[in-house]
Amino acid sequence: MDATPQNPKSAGRSRVFGSSVIGPMHLQGEIPCQDACAYAATAADAIVIAVADGLGSAKRSDAGASLAVASAFRFCMTALDSESDEERKIEELVRDAAAHARKELELLAQEESCNLRDLACTLIIAIATGRQFAVAHIGDGAVVGEIEGILSLISSPGESEYTNEVVPLTSSEWRNSLRISSGESSIRGIAVFTDGCQRAAFRKVEDALVPFERFFTPVFNYAREVTDVVAGASEIAELLASVKLCEHSDDDKTFVVGVIETD
Amino acid sequence: MGLLDQVEIGNPTQPHCATVLLLDTSGSMDGEKIANLNKALISFKEETLKDDIARKRVDLAVLAFGGTVHLVQDFCSIEDFEPPALSAGGGTPLGEAILKAADMLEVRKQQYKQQGIDYYRPWLFLITDGEPTDMEPGDATWNQVVTRVHTGEAEKKFLFFAVAVEPANLGTLAQIARDRQPLKLIGTKFAELFKWVSNSQAKVSSTKISDSVQLPDPVAAGWCEVPT
Numbered sequence: 001m002d003a004t005p006q007n008p009k010s011a012g013r014s015r016v017f018g019s020s021v022i023g024p025m026h027l028q029g030e031i032p033c034q035d036a037c038a039y040a041a042t043a044a045d046a047i048v049i050a051v052a053d054g055l056g057s058a059k060r061s062d063a064g065a066s067l068a069v070a071s072a073f074r075f076c077m078t079a080l081d082s083e084s085d086e087e088r089k090i091e092e093l094v095r096d097a098a099a100h101a102r103k104e105l106e107l108l109a110q111e112e113s114c115n116l117r118d119l120a121c122t123l124i125i126a127i128a129t130g131r132q133f134a135v136a137h138i139g140d141g142a143v144v145g146e147i148e149g150i151l152s153l154i155s156s157p158g159e160s161e162y163t164n165e166v167v168p169l170t171s172s173e174w175r176n177s178l179r180i181s182s183g184e185s186s187i188r189g190i191a192v193f194t195d196g197c198q199r200a201a202f203r204k205v206e207d208a209l210v211p212f213e214r215f216f217t218p219v220f221n222y223a224r225e226v227t228d229v230v231a232g233a234s235e236i237a238e239l240l241a242s243v244k245l246c247e248h249s250d251d252d253k254t255f256v257v258g259v260i261e262t263d
Numbered sequence: 264m265g266l267l268d269q270v271e272i273g274n275p276t277q278p279h280c281a282t283v284l285l286l287d288t289s290g291s292m293d294g295e296k297i298a299n300l301n302k303a304l305i306s307f308k309e310e311t312l313k314d315d316i317a318r319k320r321v322d323l324a325v326l327a328f329g330g331t332v333h334l335v336q337d338f339c340s341i342e343d344f345e346p347p348a349l350s351a352g353g354g355t356p357l358g359e360a361i362l363k364a365a366d367m368l369e370v371r372k373q374q375y376k377q378q379g380i381d382y383y384r385p386w387l388f389l390i391t392d393g394e395p396t397d398m399e400p401g402d403a404t405w406n407q408v409v410t411r412v413h414t415g416e417a418e419k420k421f422l423f424f425a426v427a428v429e430p431a432n433l434g435t436l437a438q439i440a441r442d443r444q445p446l447k448l449i450g451t452k453f454a455e456l457f458k459w460v461s462n463s464q465a466k467v468s469s470t471k472i473s474d475s476v477q478l479p480d481p482v483a484a485g486w487c488e489v490p491t
Contacts, residue, residue: 025316025469056470057477120473140471161419163278163381164471171473195471203273204379212273222266239267248275250316250469 014041016049017229018256019237023196025250031056034121035194035252036065038073046090046129047258048076050097053141053194053251055120055168064105064119068169071104072097072125080127090127091182094136097125098178102169120168124155128190130260134182138174139166141254142198143181144211146189146220151211154190155181157198189220189259196253200245223259232257278381279322280468281338281371283364286349287391287428288329293351296392296428296451303453304346310461311341317465318342320383324367328360329353338371357395358404361387361439365411368421383468384476385421388460390448392428394435409439416442422476426456426487446487455486 022033034054041047050073054061075097101123109116122139133154135143140157158179160166167177193201201216202209226232239245240253286300304325311317323344325336330353336344368385375382398404415421425440427433428448436445448456463478470477481487 053471055473057472117473162384164383164468165419166471166473168473199274199276199381200270200272207376207379210273212271214271215273218266218269222269235266238265239270242267244267244270244272248272248277251471 013261014045014047014258015223015226015229015232016041016047016256016258017223017226017232017236018049018192018254019233019240020194020252020254021237021240023250023252024246026252032062033252034062034065035196035254036062036069037254037256038069039256039258040073040077041258042077042080044080044129045260046080046127047190047260048073048080049124049126049190049192049256049258050076051124051141051192051194051254051256052169053122053139053196053254055122055166058120058168058170059118060114061119061121063108064170065121067104067108067119068101068121068123072101072123075100076125076127090129090132090134091180094125094127094134095178095180098123098136098138098169101125102174105170116170120170122166122194123169124192126155126190126192128187128258128260130186132182132184133187133190134180137179137181138169138177140195140198141193142201142209144191144201144216145187146216147183147185147187149188151213151216153209153211154183155179156209157195187260189223189257191216191219191255191257193256194252194254196249196251197240197245197255199248219257220259223257274379276378276380277319278383278468279375280320280383280464281322281368281375281385282324282464283367283385283387284323284325285360285364285387285389286325286327286335287355287357287393288327288349288351289355289393289396290329290352291355291393292329292428297349297351299451299453300390301346301349303457306454307457307461308341308344308346310458311464314461314465316469317461320468321464322371324371326360326364326367328356330356332356332360332363338367354396355391355393356397357389357391358398358408361389361408362411365415365421384419386464387415387421387423389423389425389440390428390456391425391436392431394432400435400438409441412439413441446481448487449485452486455484459484459486
């Protein structure tokens with residue numbers, strides 16, 4: 001797990017926390033957690049979240065997921081901290097962060113003389129301010145927002161017909177498969193998660209995924225009430241490791257939630 | 264009340280892995296072969312039930328072809344699967360059997376979609392010891408069958424596995440199963456074969472993959488030799 005605590009520079013009006021938790025199957029097989037996440041609120045109260053899920057079929061996907069998350073996250077934070085220009089296009093930033101993460105994976109594969117595909121992972125990078133949001137996403141997992149009081153699927157798990165087949169960041173097709181979602185809306189809550197949480201977070205209506213209110217409403221309400229983000233992260237970890245979630249997915253699970261308060 | 268107590272689960276159904284066992288019950292399978300196949304189906308159920316993941320996800324149908332093509336078991340959970348006592352007799356209508364199995368998988372996928380059930384790439388698992396008697400290389404049925412299998416693999420509609428039992432014609436099978444080399448069963452090691460199927464399904468239904476499906480090594484599992 002690669003979680004970043006609350007940025008001390010944050011004015012404290014935005015809050016973000018979450019956890020990556022090993023799934024029962026990996027625990028049983030003594031396989032490391034192949035999910036990773038990093039998150040922070042910036043000085044300007046923007047929320048940055050990066051989440052990755054290493055593919056079970058790839059030998060070193062835990063290293064791939066950790067590196068993809070760390071590099072994409074740092075890329076965004078550095079850019080946001082150094083930019084005073086609020087008009088900077090966060091849509092370009094998340095796209096560039098994905099490209100940066102891909103490059104870092106290529107470098108690691110070279111350094112360690114392993115195949116790039118051994119590091120295969122998904123990646124989601126999300127930035128949300130009070131006024132706009134942008135997401136870069138490859139592979140499964142999803143992003144759900146609370147926009148003007150309504151739950152909205154901001155970035156869906158992708159096109160794959162089969163539940164376990166994805167195009168990862170390490171694929172030669174990654175550019176074509178990278179999805180960018182953005183909007184200029186009053187976003188108050190954002191949740192970014194890996195596929196291990198999908199069955200809990202969505203219901204299916206005529207083959208379409210719909211964010212499940214009885215899952216998200218308690219989560220966003222909790223995020224607004226909790227003042228200690230470390231305690232919040234523990235609460236999420238407890239939820240992810242629970243029988244309630246694990247009986248629907250034996251996979252590793254990552255869930256990060258952010259709430260944005262504006263004046 | 265903690266967060267855990269407050270949240271509810273949106274879609275509590277398990278993803279499914281539709282699997283059609285396509286079993287040769289023609290006259291040449293009579294004797295030890297069919298007896299061992301029947302025993303292996305019982306142990307397949309037992310093995311799969313032992314795996315917490317596979318038992319929830321495998322959605323099994325059995326189609327037999329001996330004289331005619333007949334549905335022995337429509338799609339069901341492994342818990343509900345009642346291993347049949349197959350008997351052998353008649354010709355080998357392999358072409359018709361493959362087409363019917365491929366149709367069944369397509370229908371099943373549509374049902375999953377309608378019911379909001381996630382699913383894995385389905386399996387079409389063929390076990391045969393003979394030459395097809397309802398088609399010959401180059402005839403209309405043959406062309407239809409090989410096109411169906413080849414496009415099915417290429418378009419990721421299903422995974423097609425072929426296992427040859429002595430004295431099956433491996434050359435014929437290899438033309439049908441072009442994308443996945445047919446494997447040759449050692450003797451009548453059906454029990455080992457089905458243990459491997461069970462392990463493979465457990466693996467597939469719990470591993471996220473990119474472009475290729477990686478299964479446990481069947482040679483190491485001790486039931487087959489790779490044909491030369």
